[in-house]
Amino acid sequence: MRLCWEGGPPPMPEPAPIDTLLLCGFLGSGKTTRINQLIRAGRLRNALFLINDFGTLNIDAEWIDAREDGVLRLNNGCACCGISGNLSAQLTEIRRWPGPPECLVLEASGVARPRPLMQLFDAARGYRLGRADTLVDLSAIRSLLDDDAVGDIVHDQLRDVGHILVSRYHAMPGGAADAALERIKAINPHARVDWLPPVAPPCRRQVSRRAMPSWPDFARLAKPASSIVSRTVHLDAPVDIERLESLLDAARVLLLRAKGMLRSHDAPADMLAVQWTAGELRLSPLPSARHQALVLIGKGEPGLDALVTCLETAVVNQNREK
């Protein structure tokens, strides 16, 4: 039997529950980009963004006012912090803040299934689930669904929610985008699918409009469970950096890292250190270096050899032709 309040003053009214937006989606699906969009749009007031993706709190610097005890105070009245291990304890604590947020945006971990989290916020004292979205990188969704290690999680992330937000479809051939969308609809025919507008990449360098050579289909050369091999390419001429980045990005399915020292075609007098990880090419001055070389590390010999050939013929030698 429940104990009821009998006599005495009535209990204090419970504060309004914190309206919660869940953002789910696999690693790289664009959750952080979405959070920055929401901050920029300015429609959320007194919101707390809670990030649980094991990565940097990657909030655009222009919005950050202050950083205190792991909480970023944003200049639009919102705040942002990371989940520190124990979500249960953190939700209890947030609810008890002297000025609790009106709205919570939870960026779920990339392996979180939405359904338990939706139920958590439906039931937890002091919270109310407003909406649950799953973000999808359309260009990657089919390979993720077919991945033995994570396919079941990605499937559930699509199945559980009412809204699916699709991004990174712009460079896909029409047929591929349609096929990917069909896979999604087969898993969750009832979800509303919204197409997110393209996001301008963070401009580290001028984005080129130049046409790039058509690179080999590295996906066909990549073999699962291939051993890791490395190749060292000695360069005897400056490099076309845009072509290099285009080539390395095209080979991302099998290329793990590239690093080395080279001269750029644009400024051949300066030696640069180059570091490439999937989707990011970083260059920094390296005046002490003398020789140009690039180390490529990836999975499987056929793919890496094809990459070396392209590098030698289309990225380095093409400079000499000019």
Next chain:
Amino acid sequence: MNITVYPARRLYTMNPSQPTGECLAVRDGRVLSVAPLDEIKRLGDVVIDERYADKVMMPGFVEGHSHALEGIIWDYVYLGWFDKIAPDGTLWAGVRDAGSIQQRLRRSLAALPVDQRLIAWGFDPIYFDGARLDKRLLDAVSPEVPIIVMHASLHVMTVNSAVIDAIQVSEKQIDGIVRDSTDQPTGELQELPAMHLVFDHYGIDFFEAASTPRALVQYARAARREGITTITDLLNPLSEKAIASMRATTADPDFPVRLVPALNALDWEPGAGSERVRQAMRHNHDKLHFGIVKIVTDGAIQNFTARLMWPGYLEMASNGVWNAPPQVFHDMVQHYHQAGLQLHIHTNGDEAVEIILEALEEALTLWPRPDHRHTLQHVQLIRQDQLRRVRALGACLNIFANHIYYWGDIHRTRTLGFDRCQRLEPTASAERLGIPFGIHCDAPVTPLSPLFTAHCAHTRETASGEVLGSAEAISRACALEAITLGAARTLHLDHCIGSLEPGKWADVTVLDDDPLQGDKSLKEIGVHATLLGGRPTTHA
């Protein structure tokens, strides 16, 4: 400066050049000599302390994988299947049927202060075939006082009607609320969404409590009782509060162990995590050693949450769980390796081992580093080809050897089957391949007891008395090395602990009997005392 000499019946050093001795000479907290007394006297004036003259001395035991939660969990009522000893030395018999569970709860209830809730831990449903712990069983103890029984996995709890009513369970729609055929909650609450209702209502946070000085003192006390002189808390938040607590506690000259906390990498953005470890390392002293990082990839085999390769689980079609996307683990390995820190990576299932080996192969191809000693933890199901890759990478293993005893029978019949149980905890293969390895207990999951862990690695006996995988059994001597020098190597601390060699800290475990001669099994040998830096320890 005087030399203190402790004569012993026998002294095992773990130093291949001088494997045994007759007495231990200590100066400035370090081993000066293990030579015969006449030789020691040439080194200076000696004071002879005869208190261990009829005992056997060994290097202090090094526990390379346990949790400070051990220091707080005994505040609650133990309901596990196996007998266990609390840090204060109390023997808690295992409870093996509903009546015993109720009896223990009733006794604890009688001592409970008014307005408190009764919390219990350690209940392992995998041993209760058929019958489920439910609210009726707990209501028979008390329908009014809130009763919360945490299961051993920490992913499930069972509560009584007082709790169900207080948090209005009946009205909630959560998959983890188990219901009977009439749609009434049975009292079992599974996973965070359901358990959060209880934690939130009663303000329970076990992990926060594990960082307090009191928990650390209890933890050290439990370790000392079992002959441990260096203990690893292998999943520490490394919050400001936790660091302050560890600094204050270990600064006490009477704190009886050296403490090695590992950063819980999943709590940190990698850049901030490595920075936090670097900052903490400035506070390192003889009894507190920061510098290692823990990554937890998958779950546990007995909970059906470890990630297995083909053919998966016997009784479960689905595979286990990842605690983060595999790519996150991969990137964390690259980051912390580049940052020059040492990684300890929880990998129970063979699929978890596989993704971490790939990550380490990439990291070491890109940034070769001699003697990195990244260590794979648990590695219960690691395959022979994976062991060879571990050796090729120069990595270490810390093997969950006592698991054979606690869950071996379950693994043979319900989770893995006969064949894969032959290779569980493959200590002999690690030895044959020359991979540096330790063995561990993972307290409070299993009891903190290096001698019992060594006994399990030597005998491979399950709780029912069956021997599982005798080809992977190791000798007593090898098992003793694994709980001393082997574990010290996995922590990169073998230059100062793990063996009794001149120059190393004089950390000693004093045993009642000879572990290498005589009829007593390793688990029956009593720990008489420990010395830390040559000084007999006491209760902190």
